Amino acid sequence: xxxxxxxxxxxxxxxxxxxxxxxxEVGFAKLTMESVAARARTGVAxxxxxxxRKDDLMxxxxxxxxxxxxxxxxDTGSLRGDMIALMGAVSDERHxxxxxxxxxxxxxxxxxxxxxxxxxxxxxxxRPLWSQEIFRRAHDRGEIDLGLIPQAxxxxxxxxxxxxxxxxxxxxxxxxxxxxxxxxxxxxIANQEKRATSPDAGK
Numbered sequence: 001x002x003x004x005x006x007x008x009x010x011x012x013x014x015x016x017x018x019x020x021x022x023x024x025e026v027g028f029a030k031l032t033m034e035s036v037a038a039r040a041r042t043g044v045a046x047x048x049x050x051x052x053r054k055d056d057l058m059x060x061x062x063x064x065x066x067x068x069x070x071x072x073x074x075d076t077g078s079l080r081g082d083m084i085a086l087m088g089a090v091s092d093e094r095h096x097x098x099x100x101x102x103x104x105x106x107x108x109x110x111x112x113x114x115x116x117x118x119x120x121x122x123x124x125x126x127r128p129l130w131s132q133e134i135f136r137r138a139h140d141r142g143e144i145d146l147g148l149i150p151q152a153x154x155x156x157x158x159x160x161x162x163x164x165x166x167x168x169x170x171x172x173x174x175x176x177x178x179x180x181x182x183x184x185x186x187x188x189i190a191n192q193e194k195r196a197t198s199p200d201a202g203k
Contacts, residue, residue, distance in 0.1 A: 011042075011046070012050065013064070014042075015036070015047060015050070016060055016065075017040075017064075018039040020062070022039050023058065023062075023100060023104060024100050028103070028106075029107060031058075033047050036057065053111070053112075055108050059108065059119065059123055063123050065097065066097070066123070067125070067127065069093070071089045071090050071093050072089050073086060073130055073134065074086070078143065080181060082134040082137065082138070083134065083157065083181045084181055087157065087158075087161055087172070087177045087181070088177060090158075090161065091165070092171060094165070099169040102166050131158060148197070150192065153185075153188055153192055156185065156188070157180045157181060157184065161177070164176060
């Protein structure tokens with residue numbers, strides 16, 4: 001943006017975009033505050049005023065990329081269809097992001113002293129999970145009762161998918177997504193609701 005002075009949110013977005021681009025090209029170990037500043041065409045002091053440490057900048061850059069590149073949440077009219085659509089979109093649109101973020105993870109843990117859970121919380125930034133919208137729609141349609149289903153059950157398909165993405169750093173095959181949804185998630189949902197509403201529940 002030669003000849004144009006950037007300020008506020010515009011400047012911060014440009015800095016975080018530059019940090020993400022630098023991260024994807026050289027990796028966490030080789031990235032420096034100076035190299036990010038050079039890519040953003042600004043002084044390194046501008047970075048340090050906002051993010052005193054390299055790991056602070058990297059967490060902010062990963063969070064910014066995730067927030068500015070949302071995954072589409074298609075409404076297919078059914079919980080099963082919504083799950084397959086969302087997991088397919090995450091696989092297609094997030095496998096590169098997962099590869100970069102996972103490669104950065106070890107460096108972040110060593111530099112920041114945070115636990116993996118704390119790093120994930122900072123990256124998420126408190127934003128709602130995409131799956132929450134899907135489950136709310138299914139609840140409103142009467143397909144499920146969210147009051148009867150443990151959170152661990154709702155998290156399970158995405159935990160499995162995250163594991164596959166981290167282990168392969170590639171798209172999750174459609175067959176695997178169907179296995180998770182049809183063979184594991186949907187039967188587990190049905191079983192949880194059946195158990196919760198059975199005459200023996202709570203005995």
